[in-house]
Amino acid sequence: MSECKRDYGDFIVLTGLAGFTLWYLLDAIRVSATPQNLLLILPLAIIVLAIIALELFLRIKHGSLFRSSEEEPLHKTLPVVGLFAAYVLSLETLGFDIATVVFLALFLILKGERNWWLVGGYSVAFGLSVALFFSQMLPYPMTLLLLPS
Amino acid sequence: MIDFAAVGQSLDLLFSNFGPWLVVVPGIVLGLIFGATPGLQISMAMAIFLPMTMYMDFIQAMLFLTAIFTGGSFGAGIPAILMNIPGTSSAIATAFDGYPMARKGQHNQALGVALASSVIGALMGYVVLFFMIQPLSYMVLRLGPAEMFVVILWGMTLIASLKGEQVLKGLVAGFVGLLVGTIGFGEIGLARGTMGQTYLLDGVPVIPAMMGMFAASELFKLANKGFIVESADARKVKVSEIFEGCRMAFRYPVVMIRGGLIGVLVGAVPGVGSSVSNLLSYIETKRRDRDPDSFGKGNPKGVVASEAANSSSEGGSMATLLALGIPGGGATAVMLAAFAMHNITGGPQFIRQQTDVVYAIIFANFAQVFLLVIIGLLFIPLLANIVKVPMRYLIPSVLVLAVMGSFGLTGNMTGPATVLIFAVIGWIFRHYGYSVPAAVIGMLLGSLAEKSLLHSYQISGGDITYVFERPVTLAIFALLLISLFSQPLMKKLKARQEAAQS
Incomplete structure (x- = not known):
C-alpha cells in the first residue's frame, strides 16, 4: 500500500464513523421516534457528527485533510x-x-x-x-x- | 460502628475448626488461573464452581468464592502486563503502563508492583468495609440515575482525552463506542441497529469485542517483532526483581491509597465496579502527576493506581452485596446466587442479625490477602517466562485462547466472529490514532448510560430543571468540563509562558 493510499485511509475511517453514526441514528428513528428511544442516541449522534465535522474543518484549515500516518504500513x-x-x-x-x-x-x-x-x-x-x-x-x-x- | 461481641463470635466461627480454610488456597489458585487466562472471567470461574458450594456451609462457600475473586483480581493483571491483554475489564488500565514496562524489559518489576498494589488494595478494601459498611451503604443509596449518568460521561471524557494530542479522535472513538453499546434491545424493549440479525438483539457481545480490540489488534501490530522484549538480557525472570517491584510499589503510597479509596467507592456503586475504578484511578493519578506525559510509556505509578483500585473494588462491591443485597458486578452476582442457595438474603436485616457472619467473611479476606502474596510469588515466576517465548509462537497461541474464550462467553460462533470484527476495527483505530480504550469503555457503558438517562427522565417527568436540584450531578458535571478543557488551557498557558521567557 502506498503512502498516498494510507493518507486516504485516515479520511475514509473518519467519514466511515460519520456514516455509521448517521445510519444508526436513522435506524433508531425508524424503529421509534419517541424521546424514550432517542434520549441518548440523538444527542450523542449529533455530538459525534459535530466533532467529526470540526476535525475535518481543522484539517482543511491546516491543509492536512489526507495527512500521512507514521505507523507501519498496513500491508505488512x-x-x-x-x-x-x-x-x-x-x-x-x-x-x-x-x-x-x-x-x-x-x-x-x-x-x-x-x-x-x-x-x-x-x-x-x-x-x-x-x-x-x-x-x-x-x-x-x-x-x-x-x-x- | 463496630459490634465487638460479634467480632468475638466471628473469630470463633473461623477458628473453631479448619473446615472454612480448606477451600481458600484452591479458590485463590483457581482465581489466578481464570484471571490470568484471556477470555476466562472471574465471574465465569465462580459460576462454574458455584454448584460445589451447595455441599459447603455458608461461611465456607463465601470464603471459596471470595478467594476466587481475590486471586482473579490480581491474576487479570498478569496477561495485561505480559501480553497487553487484560484478563478482565478490571485490568484495562494495568496494561497501559504494565505492558510498556514489560517491553522495556521491566516485566519482573511490573509484576511485583502489581502484586504489592493488589495486596494492599484488597486489604484496604476490606479494612474500609469493616469500619464503613453501614455509612457506605447509605452513601450508595444517595446516588441516583442522574449522578450515575454524569459519572459515566465524566469517565468517558477523561478516558477519551487520555491521548492529549488527539482529543477529538479520542472523543469520537468513545462516543461511537457508547452508541455501539446501545445496539440491540433498549430499556423500552425496541431493538436498534441489529440489521435484522437475531444475535445482536442482546447487543454487541462486549467482552469478545474488548478481546478483539485490545488483544488481537495489538498482536497484529506485533506480528513482525521477534519477542515481546527485544533484548535477550531483559527477558530473564528474576525473583529478586519481582521483590524489587514489590518494594517499588511502596514508593508511591499516595497513589496506592488514592487508588484504594477510589476502588472502594466506585466498587460500591452497583453495575460499575472494578471495570471503571481502575480507569478512574489511573486517570486521576496521571492528571495529578508532575510528568503526565510519562504515563502510557511504562510509568510504575500507572500500574499501582490501576491494581490498587481494582483490588479494593472487591471490598466496595461486597459492601453493596452485604448491605443492600445488590450485586456490583458479575462476580458478586454469582455470590448473590450462593446467598440464595443457602437461603440467605443480603440487606440491612442480614447485617443486623448475622453480624458475626459478615465479620467472619471480612476477617477471612484479610487472611486471603496474605495467602495471595505467597501463592502469587510462587505463580509469577512460572507465568513471567512468557516473555521468553518468540512472538511467532506467542501470537497465534494467544489468538487461539481469545477465540476459544470468546466462544465460552457466548456459547456460539457470535463470540469468535465478534473477536475477528473488532480485532480489525481495533487494528485500524490503532493505526490512525483513535483511542481504543475509549471505544471499549464506551461499549461497556453504553447500555448503562442509556438506562441511567432514561430513569432520570422518568423521575423528572422530562423537566430539565430537575438537574439543578441535584448538587452532586452539577458538581460532577463541573468536574467533567474542567477535565475536558483544563488540559488544552494549561498547554496554551505554558506555551505562552515559554514564549514570553524566550
Missing part, C-alpha cells in the same frame, strides 16, 4: 489478519481442533519457522490440548472433528 500485517479471519471462519467447518492446529502451523510457517518438527509438534500439541481443555470446561457443545466432543 494483512497476511496475518487474513489468516486469522480464515481461522475464525473455518472453525465450524473444520472443527475447533483441526482448524486450530492448521492455523497454528500456517502462522508459524508464515512467520519464518522452518523447523518442521517444531511446526508440527507445537501445532498439534498446543492446538489439541487447548481444544480439549475448552471442550471439557465449557458447558456448550463445540464442533470437534478429531477429539471426542
Whole structure:
C-alpha cells in the first residue's frame, strides 16, 4: 500500500464513523421516534457528527485533510489478519481442533519457522490440548472433528 | 460502628475448626488461573464452581468464592502486563503502563508492583468495609440515575482525552463506542441497529469485542517483532526483581491509597465496579502527576493506581452485596446466587442479625490477602517466562485462547466472529490514532448510560430543571468540563509562558 493510499485511509475511517453514526441514528428513528428511544442516541449522534465535522474543518484549515500516518504500513500485517479471519471462519467447518492446529502451523510457517518438527509438534500439541481443555470446561457443545466432543 | 461481641463470635466461627480454610488456597489458585487466562472471567470461574458450594456451609462457600475473586483480581493483571491483554475489564488500565514496562524489559518489576498494589488494595478494601459498611451503604443509596449518568460521561471524557494530542479522535472513538453499546434491545424493549440479525438483539457481545480490540489488534501490530522484549538480557525472570517491584510499589503510597479509596467507592456503586475504578484511578493519578506525559510509556505509578483500585473494588462491591443485597458486578452476582442457595438474603436485616457472619467473611479476606502474596510469588515466576517465548509462537497461541474464550462467553460462533470484527476495527483505530480504550469503555457503558438517562427522565417527568436540584450531578458535571478543557488551557498557558521567557 502506498503512502498516498494510507493518507486516504485516515479520511475514509473518519467519514466511515460519520456514516455509521448517521445510519444508526436513522435506524433508531425508524424503529421509534419517541424521546424514550432517542434520549441518548440523538444527542450523542449529533455530538459525534459535530466533532467529526470540526476535525475535518481543522484539517482543511491546516491543509492536512489526507495527512500521512507514521505507523507501519498496513500491508505488512494483512497476511496475518487474513489468516486469522480464515481461522475464525473455518472453525465450524473444520472443527475447533483441526482448524486450530492448521492455523497454528500456517502462522508459524508464515512467520519464518522452518523447523518442521517444531511446526508440527507445537501445532498439534498446543492446538489439541487447548481444544480439549475448552471442550471439557465449557458447558456448550463445540464442533470437534478429531477429539471426542 | 463496630459490634465487638460479634467480632468475638466471628473469630470463633473461623477458628473453631479448619473446615472454612480448606477451600481458600484452591479458590485463590483457581482465581489466578481464570484471571490470568484471556477470555476466562472471574465471574465465569465462580459460576462454574458455584454448584460445589451447595455441599459447603455458608461461611465456607463465601470464603471459596471470595478467594476466587481475590486471586482473579490480581491474576487479570498478569496477561495485561505480559501480553497487553487484560484478563478482565478490571485490568484495562494495568496494561497501559504494565505492558510498556514489560517491553522495556521491566516485566519482573511490573509484576511485583502489581502484586504489592493488589495486596494492599484488597486489604484496604476490606479494612474500609469493616469500619464503613453501614455509612457506605447509605452513601450508595444517595446516588441516583442522574449522578450515575454524569459519572459515566465524566469517565468517558477523561478516558477519551487520555491521548492529549488527539482529543477529538479520542472523543469520537468513545462516543461511537457508547452508541455501539446501545445496539440491540433498549430499556423500552425496541431493538436498534441489529440489521435484522437475531444475535445482536442482546447487543454487541462486549467482552469478545474488548478481546478483539485490545488483544488481537495489538498482536497484529506485533506480528513482525521477534519477542515481546527485544533484548535477550531483559527477558530473564528474576525473583529478586519481582521483590524489587514489590518494594517499588511502596514508593508511591499516595497513589496506592488514592487508588484504594477510589476502588472502594466506585466498587460500591452497583453495575460499575472494578471495570471503571481502575480507569478512574489511573486517570486521576496521571492528571495529578508532575510528568503526565510519562504515563502510557511504562510509568510504575500507572500500574499501582490501576491494581490498587481494582483490588479494593472487591471490598466496595461486597459492601453493596452485604448491605443492600445488590450485586456490583458479575462476580458478586454469582455470590448473590450462593446467598440464595443457602437461603440467605443480603440487606440491612442480614447485617443486623448475622453480624458475626459478615465479620467472619471480612476477617477471612484479610487472611486471603496474605495467602495471595505467597501463592502469587510462587505463580509469577512460572507465568513471567512468557516473555521468553518468540512472538511467532506467542501470537497465534494467544489468538487461539481469545477465540476459544470468546466462544465460552457466548456459547456460539457470535463470540469468535465478534473477536475477528473488532480485532480489525481495533487494528485500524490503532493505526490512525483513535483511542481504543475509549471505544471499549464506551461499549461497556453504553447500555448503562442509556438506562441511567432514561430513569432520570422518568423521575423528572422530562423537566430539565430537575438537574439543578441535584448538587452532586452539577458538581460532577463541573468536574467533567474542567477535565475536558483544563488540559488544552494549561498547554496554551505554558506555551505562552515559554514564549514570553524566550
